[in-house]
Amino acid sequence: MAIQKPSIPKGTRDFGQKEMARRNYIFNTIRSVFRTYGYQEIQTPAQENLSTLMGKYGEEGDKLLFRILNSGDAFADVDFEKPLTTQVCEKGLRYDLTVPFARYVVQHQNEISFPFKRFQIQPVWRADRPQKGRYREFYQCDVDVIGSRSQVNELELVQMVDAVFGKLNVRVGIHINNRKVLTGFAEIAGAPDKVVDITVAIDKLDKIGLDKVKEEMADKGLQADGIAVIEQILSLTGSFEEKLAAMRSLFNGGSASGIVSETGLKGLDELEELFGLIAAAGVSAPVEMDLSLARGLNYYTGAIFEVKALDWEIGSICGGGRYDNLTGIFGLPDLSGVGISFGADRIYDVLTGLDLYPAGLEQSTTLLFAVMGADELRYVLPVAKALRSRGIAVEVYPEPSKLKKQFDYADKKNIPFISINGSNEMEAKTVNIKNLVSGEQKAFPASDIEAILEFLS
Amino acid sequence: MAIQKPSIPKGTRDFGQKEMARRNYIFNTIRSVFRTYGYQEIQTPAQENLSTLMGKYGEEGDKLLFRILNSGDAFADVDFEKPLTTQVCEKGLRYDLTVPFARYVVQHQNEISFPFKRFQIQPVWRADRPQKGRYREFYQCDVDVIGSRSQVNELELVQMVDAVFGKLNVRVGIHINNRKVLTGFAEIAGAPDKVVDITVAIDKLDKIGLDKVKEEMADKGLQADGIAVIEQILSLTGSFEEKLAAMRSLFNGGSASGIVSETGLKGLDELEELFGLIAAAGVSAPVEMDLSLARGLNYYTGAIFEVKALDWEIGSICGGGRYDNLTGIFGLPDLSGVGISFGADRIYDVLTGLDLYPAGLEQSTTLLFAVMGADELRYVLPVAKALRSRGIAVEVYPEPSKLKKQFDYADKKNIPFISINGSNEMEAKTVNIKNLVSGEQKAFPASDIEAILEFLS
Numbered sequence: 001m002a003i004q005k006p007s008i009p010k011g012t013r014d015f016g017q018k019e020m021a022r023r024n025y026i027f028n029t030i031r032s033v034f035r036t037y038g039y040q041e042i043q044t045p046a047q048e049n050l051s052t053l054m055g056k057y058g059e060e061g062d063k064l065l066f067r068i069l070n071s072g073d074a075f076a077d078v079d080f081e082k083p084l085t086t087q088v089c090e091k092g093l094r095y096d097l098t099v100p101f102a103r104y105v106v107q108h109q110n111e112i113s114f115p116f117k118r119f120q121i122q123p124v125w126r127a128d129r130p131q132k133g134r135y136r137e138f139y140q141c142d143v144d145v146i147g148s149r150s151q152v153n154e155l156e157l158v159q160m161v162d163a164v165f166g167k168l169n170v171r172v173g174i175h176i177n178n179r180k181v182l183t184g185f186a187e188i189a190g191a192p193d194k195v196v197d198i199t200v201a202i203d204k205l206d207k208i209g210l211d212k213v214k215e216e217m218a219d220k221g222l223q224a225d226g227i228a229v230i231e232q233i234l235s236l237t238g239s240f241e242e243k244l245a246a247m248r249s250l251f252n253g254g255s256a257s258g259i260v261s262e263t264g265l266k267g268l269d270e271l272e273e274l275f276g277l278i279a280a281a282g283v284s285a286p287v288e289m290d291l292s293l294a295r296g297l298n299y300y301t302g303a304i305f306e307v308k309a310l311d312w313e314i315g316s317i318c319g320g321g322r323y324d325n326l327t328g329i330f331g332l333p334d335l336s337g338v339g340i341s342f343g344a345d346r347i348y349d350v351l352t353g354l355d356l357y358p359a360g361l362e363q364s365t366t367l368l369f370a371v372m373g374a375d376e377l378r379y380v381l382p383v384a385k386a387l388r389s390r391g392i393a394v395e396v397y398p399e400p401s402k403l404k405k406q407f408d409y410a411d412k413k414n415i416p417f418i419s420i421n422g423s424n425e426m427e428a429k430t431v432n433i434k435n436l437v438s439g440e441q442k443a444f445p446a447s448d449i450e451a452i453l454e455f456l457s
Numbered sequence: 458m459a460i461q462k463p464s465i466p467k468g469t470r471d472f473g474q475k476e477m478a479r480r481n482y483i484f485n486t487i488r489s490v491f492r493t494y495g496y497q498e499i500q501t502p503a504q505e506n507l508s509t510l511m512g513k514y515g516e517e518g519d520k521l522l523f524r525i526l527n528s529g530d531a532f533a534d535v536d537f538e539k540p541l542t543t544q545v546c547e548k549g550l551r552y553d554l555t556v557p558f559a560r561y562v563v564q565h566q567n568e569i570s571f572p573f574k575r576f577q578i579q580p581v582w583r584a585d586r587p588q589k590g591r592y593r594e595f596y597q598c599d600v601d602v603i604g605s606r607s608q609v610n611e612l613e614l615v616q617m618v619d620a621v622f623g624k625l626n627v628r629v630g631i632h633i634n635n636r637k638v639l640t641g642f643a644e645i646a647g648a649p650d651k652v653v654d655i656t657v658a659i660d661k662l663d664k665i666g667l668d669k670v671k672e673e674m675a676d677k678g679l680q681a682d683g684i685a686v687i688e689q690i691l692s693l694t695g696s697f698e699e700k701l702a703a704m705r706s707l708f709n710g711g712s713a714s715g716i717v718s719e720t721g722l723k724g725l726d727e728l729e730e731l732f733g734l735i736a737a738a739g740v741s742a743p744v745e746m747d748l749s750l751a752r753g754l755n756y757y758t759g760a761i762f763e764v765k766a767l768d769w770e771i772g773s774i775c776g777g778g779r780y781d782n783l784t785g786i787f788g789l790p791d792l793s794g795v796g797i798s799f800g801a802d803r804i805y806d807v808l809t810g811l812d813l814y815p816a817g818l819e820q821s822t823t824l825l826f827a828v829m830g831a832d833e834l835r836y837v838l839p840v841a842k843a844l845r846s847r848g849i850a851v852e853v854y855p856e857p858s859k860l861k862k863q864f865d866y867a868d869k870k871n872i873p874f875i876s877i878n879g880s881n882e883m884e885a886k887t888v889n890i891k892n893l894v895s896g897e898q899k900a901f902p903a904s905d906i907e908a909i910l911e912f913l914s
Contacts (some may be wrong), residue, residue: 006509006560006787009548012502014561016568017575020498036845038822038852038870041477045469045594046503046550046580047523052463066504067526068550071584075541084532091466093503093525103463104471111473113869115855118474123503127528137502150855152834159842281838330463365495377609381738385616388493395495398572398607412570413495 011128011136021361026168026347027121027141033163034143037156039117044100046123047091054092056099056329064126066093066136093125097142097341098326105146106330114147114335121344133345144339146326151270153338154303154322155277161307161318161340162283168347169356171310172317173286177293178271179300179321181247184264185233188255189226196294197222198230203292205234228256233291240275240289244268270302295319305340312350318342364393366456367417367433370406371397379426379446380419386449392456410436417456468585468593478818483625483804484578484598490620491600494613496574501557503580504548513556513786521583523550523593550582554599554798555783562603563787571604571792578801590802601796603783608727610795611760611779612734618764618775618797619740625804626813628767629774630743634750635728636757636778638704641721642690645712646683653751654679655687660749662691685713690748697732697746701725727759752776762797769807775799821850823913824874824890827863828854836883836903837876843906849913867893874913 008014015023031041047068054062067089074088094100097120105112121141128134143160145153158174165172185202186195197220201213208216213234217227232255236243251264271289278287293304295316302322309317320340327335351357367387369380377396384394395415397406403420410418419433425443433455434441444451465471472480488498504525511519524546531545551557554577562569578598585591600617602610615631622629642659643652654677658670665673670691674684689712693700708721728746735744750761752773759779766774777797784792808814824844826837834853841851852872854863860877867875876890882900890912891898901908 006564007506008502008509008560008564009504009506012504014502014565015500016565017497017499020500024498032848035821036848036850038850040474040821041481042474043472043477045465045471046582047466047469047594049464049466052465064528066528069524069526069542069546071521071523080537085526089526103465107463107465108471108473113866117852125503137504145855148855152853152855155838156853163845277835277838280835281842364492364497368495378734378737381612381734385738388620391489391493393493393495395574396609396613398602398605398609409570 009136011130011134013135013137017364018362021364022348022351022357023139023344025357025361026344026351027139029167030141030164030342031119031121033160033167034119036163037117037160039119039143039145042101042104042118042120043122044094044097044104044120046093046125048094048100048103050086050090050092052103053095053099057095061095064128065095066125066127068092094122095126096124097122097140098339101142101144102326103330105335106327106332109332115145115153116147117143117145119143133349135345139344141342141344142339143342144337146335146337146339149336151273151277151303154274154305155281157305157320157338157340158274158278158283158287159281161305162285164342165307166284168351170312170317170347170350170354171285172307173288173310174283175288175290175293175306175308176271176274177290177304178267179302179304180263180267180270181291182267182294184247184251184261184267185229187261187264188250188257188259189222189229190257190259191222191226194220194222198233199292199294201230202233203294210234225257232256236291243289244272267302274303295321299323301325301336303338309350312353314346314350314353316343317346317350363414363416365395365413365415366392367394367419368406368410368413368415369394369396370403370418370420371400372403372420372422373400376400376421376426380421380431383431383446383449383452387452387456390449390453392453466593468587468591470592470594474821475819478821479805479808479814480596480801482814482818483801483808484596486624487598487621487799488576488578490617490624491576493620494574494617496576496600496602499558499561499575499577500579501551501554501561501577503550503582505551505557505560507543507547507549509560509787510549510552510556514552518552521585522552523582523584525549551579552583553581554579554597555796558599558601559783560787562792563784563789566789572602572610573604574600574602576600590806592802596801598799598801599796600799601794603792603794603796606793608730608734608760611727611731612738614762614777614795614797615731615735615740615744616738618762619742621799622764623741625808627769627774627804627807627811628742629764630745630767631740632745632747632750632763632765633728633731634747634761635724636759636761637720637724637727638748639724639751641704641708641718641724642686644718644721645707645714645716646679646686647714647716648679648683651677651679655690656749656751658687659690660751667691682714689713693748700746701729724759731760752778756780758782758793760795766807769810771803771807771810773800774803774807820871820873822852822870822872823849824851824876825863825867825870825872826851826853827860827875827877828857829877829879830857833857833878833883837878837888840888840903840906840909844909844913847906847910849910 068091078087123137123139125137182195182199185198186192214227217230236246248268251261253260293306300321301324304321306316307318322338324336371377384396387394416437419431425432429446430443431446432443525548535544580594580596582594639652639656642655643649671684674687693703705725708718710717750763757778758781761778763773764775779795781793828834841853844851873894876888882889886903887900888903889900
């Protein structure tokens with residue numbers, strides 16, 4: 001067979017030892033926080049039926065699904081007059097963790113005790129055009145609670161974000177909005193279908209100024225009364241409490257349109273309760289209401305979250321919100337949930353950029369026994385075994401080689417201790433260990449594992 | 458959109474919280490042992506180019522590859538006169554971890570320091586017909602060292618098997634053979650192309666008896682001299698050392714054919730060295746030479762391993778061997794390696810069958826704060842936070858509900874402690890905690906986290 005120059009599909013990555021150590025550090029930190037809040041891990045298969053996936057991510061999303069050719073002879077009974085793709089592919093690779101989670105909840109509803117608190121850390125696949133920071137295979141890390149409408153769930157998500165980034169030593173700002181408030185704005189502006197346009201306008205004020213925003217709103221077809229309402233919204237200033245009071249007045253018929261928005265008022269109640277709970281529980285990161293926040297707008301029905309690193313420019317590193325009908329499409333309506341997703345790749349980039357990985361993360365082996373000959377090799381095997389059984393990572397160089405080569409190996413693997421033993425040590429029943437960082441060298445009775453452990457620690 | 462009854466593709470599985478806790482226990486045990494031997498984790502993408510995968514698993518394996526339809530319009534430039542599959546699919550899902558590992562080593566050879574000790578725990582996909590215990594998506598758990606011919610590597614694999622199953626409390630037997638010895642048998646039987654037939658014959662002696670084995674060998678085309686050699690091999694008895702001496706004599710021209718096998722002698726040297734190292738290092742599980750062991754015969758070139766559970770009938774739960782040219786097909790010849798693969802699903806079944814999971818594995822939350830009202834909820838939030846920051850898994854029931862419902866929730870989630878607090882506790886600044894297993898109940902100052910921790914431990 002001809003020799004092949006090996007490569008991997010574009011947009012995919014190998015993770016070597018260093019990347020894995022760093023990624024495991026991030027995932028294990030996140031996992032440990034999720035666990036202290038009583039969230040439990042589940043996993044779903046990489047392949048889902050296309051009937052589960054299609055139509056959930058919009059037309060654009062459907063195009064980005066990786067489809068799997070039916071096994072056996074996929075083309076055996078095909079009607080070539082009809083579109084082929086749907087005839088030869090019944091399964092696709094999971095595109096996110098949200099739809100498989102909804103499918104899971106419905107399929108296993110009788111085994112689940114609600115409120116159901118789960119997390120899931122698995123790769124997803126999208127046939128996006130690969131570019132810097134965008135991959136065709138990447139991990140998502142989702143935490144959701146489903147089956148409770150209480151704002152305590154929103155609070156817990158905020159607390160978990162705070163705890164995760166506290167542990168990772170990343171300073172973050174937590175931005176919170178509420179979809180019902182945005183709906184309220186559109187309602188009192190007399191344009192309930194223009195939620196997105198109005199949210200975008202709120203976001204643009206700083207950049208383009210009030211006049212341009214009003215112009216743009218007129219272009220979008222907003223009437224004069226509506227534009228006046230937008231102007232009132234954009235003039236909101238002051239503390240959280242002052243803004244809340246001003247919005248309550250607008251929603252209560254006090255806006256230029258005089259329209260009352262019950263939805264908007266409900267949204268304010270939710271925001272007020274959530275911020276009260278955050279104050280009662282105590283959260284270290286700054287949390288602010290951000291009326292321009294609109295991620296996944298057509299999907300969320302209550303709280304909307306976004307988290308940004310304060311010391312590294314990279315966009316959102318975590319986000320999510322409340323959804324009221326995730327499982328409806330699979331036949332289980334009216335199950336409200338709320339969740340957030342941690343962006344593993346971006347968090348990785350932030351930690352790398354700010355040099356926040358703990359020292360020693362990439363050091364995997366503590367002690368290397370250099371090997372001078374077959375007898376010396378056998379001599380150290382029981383010592384190596386005893387240390388390993390105490391959890392110390394020990395390597396025995398597999399064959400007698402030049403010491404230079406063995407030292408190079410220790411150096412490349414960042415191994416901080418080396419043990420070199422010859423006939424003298426064998427006779428004296430000792431092992432000689434050198435700290436390659438400090439230069440300190442000491443001999444120990446081969447049987448005194450405790451003393452060796454102390455020297456290595 | 459019509460409501461869909463959700464399901465997953467046949468041969469795939471969802472893993473709920475209980476399964477995940479058990480699987481993580483197995484994987485983390487294996488991982489921790491690999492680490493104490495200096496093996497480091499890598500991951501490769503789920504999708505590989507079909508050019509990497511094809512032709513590596515035989516004709517049957519090629520048919521079992523899951524192929525991914527090219528993205529965009531896969532059928533746009535297709536020549537319908539030619540086979541379609543190869544035109545519309547360039548990528549496939551990984552079928553095992555071995556070929557991606559070989560591809561990885563060649564692709565990253567300049568970054569790797571040899572001997573390269575890696576492990577990899579990831580799912581693989583095969584379009585096999587699903588049946589009991591056989592899935593289309595399942596995890597493999599491979600550990601290999603590549604770039605060293607020393608038997609110390611074989612020793613370490615045996616030690617790791619011993620340590621893993623020791624930690625899991627599964628009694629196992631470790632079977633070892635050597636491909637060179639099997640080659641030697643075929644050579645001195647004058648039939649170097651009949652390695653498999655001869656190995657099968659050795660294995661059948663107990664079941665069908667010597668005469669039938671000889672008959673079968675004659676049917677397979679073995680000459681009289683060769684059959685006489687087989688008879689000599691089948692008559693090998695005694696201790697490991699006695700068998701070794703007898704085989705050495707056969708390979709040295711002392712067999713009925715008088716043929717000398719250098720390969721067979723080399724195999725005996727390797728077996729002798731490995732068993733010597735095992736004795737020097739000390740291994741708890743019984744290790745035996747098993748001349749009938751032939752797994753992956755066309756692939757292995759030296760040691761062959763197989764591990765069986767002694768107390769549960771399930772076949773091999775772990776196996777592997779040495780290979781000398783894994784990376785040759787990708788352009789890096791003469792790189793010898795040795796590795797084993799742990800069968801996660803079978804190990805799971807053994808632990809389940811023998812009831813060997815540690816107590817408390819499925820208990821994820823330690824303490825539930827029941828909630829009677831909005832004030833009581835806010836009162837316990839700081840206590841919950843303080844306990845969580847000390848690593849205790851705590852849940853706060855998200856809304857005031859009937860106590861019965863909250864107790865049921867604790868019961869279903871196996872939560873052993875519940876805390877119920879009302880106006881009395883709020884006034885006294887205490888929290889009341891009940892051990893649901895022992896019935897013991899105690900009040901603590903809300904600020905005395907240490908005392909609470911002790912009660913929960």
